[in-house]
Amino acid sequence: MIREAVKKAMMNDNTVPAALLRMHFHDCFVRGCDASVLLNTKGKNKAEKDGPPNISLHAFYVIDNAKKEVEAQCPGVVSCADILAQAARDAVSLSGGPTWYVPKGRKDGRISKATETRQLPAPTFNISQLQQSFSQRGLSMDDLVALSGGHTLGFSHCSSFQNRIHNFNATTDIDPSSHPSFAASLRRICPLHNKVKNAGFRLDSSPTTFDNTYYKLLLQGKSLFSSDQALLTTTRTKSLVSKFARSQEEFNKAFVKSMIKMSSINGGTEIRKDCRFVR
Template identity: 80%
Template sequence: MACLVSLSISLFICLVCSQGHALSLNYYEKTCPNAESIVTEVVKDAAKKDNTVPAALLRMHFHDCFIRGCDASVLLNSKGKNSAEKDGPPNKSLHAFYVIDNAKKAVEALCPGVVSCADILASAARDAVVLSGGPYWDVPKGRKDGRISKASETTQMPAPLFNISQLQQSFSQRGLSMEDLVALSGGHTIGFSHCSSFQNRIHNFNATHDIDPTLHPSFAASLKSICPNKSGTKNGGTSMDPSSTTFDNTYYKLILQGKSLFSSDQALLTSPKTKDLVSKFATSKETFYEAFSSSMIKMSSITGGQEIRKDCRVVN
């Protein structure tokens, strides 16, 4: 724990120097000291009732940060002729928005107009990982909420079909390294995937192979039984790994076994640097946890908002 805390502080200082944005570990110390504990309790309560909540919150935060920075723009509802991020193709399967709504209401009741939706989402994502058995890290706070949300911009999200070059470009455009790419991909250790995200690997893969030859044969057969054809599998799918509600390093072990779901997962073995990191994280859960914590702080410190929303679903 002490290692992660010191890591958090040093990385935070580095980010403030490079971005010039005043994120701070004690940002609400005087204005709303109980904000984080309130969010934690709301997330705990929701996760007890629905074990898919932690994975949903982690994914929601990731999808928020990759478009316009971590400004809670993914929480905004579509309005009039504007289709918001949450209605973009990569985000239509996002859920558990109500958890952030509930946390915001609880915080507003105590400290009205003080805590941003973006900070609530960043804290909730950390709580989601901890509740799933993963590492704890101190979340730098002080983000503002954005006023713009466009479904058309969600095409900028890294896709399950991406190769290593596309992944590297997507992450580097956001100031994230190859290590961040491999570490953050470890979030795939929890959650569920629909057939549409991996059917390219089990149907008409290329001119030579119907099935991606890098897939383990028995795993490919099980995926085909779940998603037997390219049509009619809209709601079908499978868990990201066998321990899909536990945050661990199983994801990396599965990649090495040819049992990862996405092309983008398998792509991590196509570069010497990322392959080495996959092997390191597969061997040591502690090493993965340290890297994941560091990369989450780095990603969640990409800022870009302008206000503190009263309601996370609408601008002020």
Template identity: 80%
Template sequence: MAQLVAAFFSSVLIFSLFSPGKSLSLNYYDKTCPYAESIITNAIKNAASEDKTVPAALLRLHFHDCFIRGCDASVLLSSKGSNKAEKDGPPNVSLHAFYVIDNAKKELEAWCPGVVSCADILALAARDAVVLSGGPSWDVPKGRKDGKTSKASETTQLPAPTFSISQLQQSFSQRGLSMDDLVALSGGHTLGFSHCSSFQKRIHNFNATHDVDPSMHPSFAASLRSVCPQKNMAKNAGATMDPSSTTFDNNYYKLILQGKGLFSSDQALLDAPKTKDLVSKFASSQEAFRKAFVNSMIKMSSINGGQEIRKDCRVVN
């Protein structure tokens, strides 16, 4: 859940925006669009074979969608007129792979028009992204509806890479997610890449006493400073979230224990006894991490607040 700007989490977010998806079911499309899941999987596989960054991008899209108005595909809507949509909010300008969802939707509309929501495509695509990266599979509950509202201003509600453990806890709890969910879902950072802007403050002018965040391993900080100098930075400079950034594994947790978490929010997981214990548990057991991640993904993905089935994921009907 990398983010380009730090945004203090606003506690005015009303939890009632998010209604847990009581109507979701595992066999939702069995009669109306039986090939839905295989159509989506094929679209993801085709895109990932051309661009290895696609799985991480799709997982991130789903997170960024669910954390604003529930998993309602509002992140896919395009800005229109004076309304600036979520995808154009500062934390989301580096989101990509929207075309993969478009490709899946186009194929689904050919087979079963007006049946499969863009929100369900995103939830299934996130699962497929994890599987393609060597991670666990799970049955995704389906039946989400697509939202009609998307505002760039609401993207300040996303957890920022600068968040402390208390800010992270507040952000997750306002969505009905626990400390266990926070640590498990943070493991999504095993995939992907971050631009320098998300961790720049940790490696230059950290505070009045330290130029570099003292919680960082010195060699790790030095390598990041060489990639992200204070001046004359290369366009799109940054670092992978972990060295095996296209493989879904538990290295993320091992790195945190070594002081090599990329974001302040990653390293912050060691700042509370409960989350620290979970980091240690997941670092020592890949199986424990996989199981927890699946449970938390199903829980997060079931928050839904949509109203319609969009014909085109980029525009409301």
């Protein structure tokens, strides 16, 4: 039922898989995988959804549709967090990536605060900030490299990589570690005083296919975020990037292992009826 809901939505909108994968990651990194990212703002309580890094999340309706189907068959049994974890898996496999068994039993949380989205890693992070963010959640540097491969799908707004193409530091406008003509084209798409709403760029050259192109481009200096480029700054992480660039199979294997780890970060306490509201 969940897979069908993802499939149906993808047929009308090929940005759905990327959205679901990122939604699951953002769920797990704030209060664990407890579907706190799905709750709506209520009264004075501004929810995670409305925190700065989550404004660009979308396709919440896909989870609503899946939940409706599941509730009709087995009411009160499957948490919103379990639905999101499986939808993220299906998003990957329906985009040509690997599939895997998602262990279930997650519970939904009752708390969602926009301010807590500050706990999400920023695209300007360096390797030690990334390491800290991941290790606080029981994830290793190997997990960091494998999960960053999620950037094989989807799109980024200019604001997320603007630090690399304008006023990079006191001596240079452009991050010297990025490929010159690639950076130049990003600057054309994203001028300093950009007026085009929603301007941005795909995360890799095949943004609807789950493959290892992200790592190949990363090695050429063609990644969007400082946090991607940072993976080349330690021997260990760089050698994993090279390994995944060489072998789709090694990437898939590592991605599955790390996704299962990330999606088992504990969170909630109950099973919600409606993924957007608590009773």
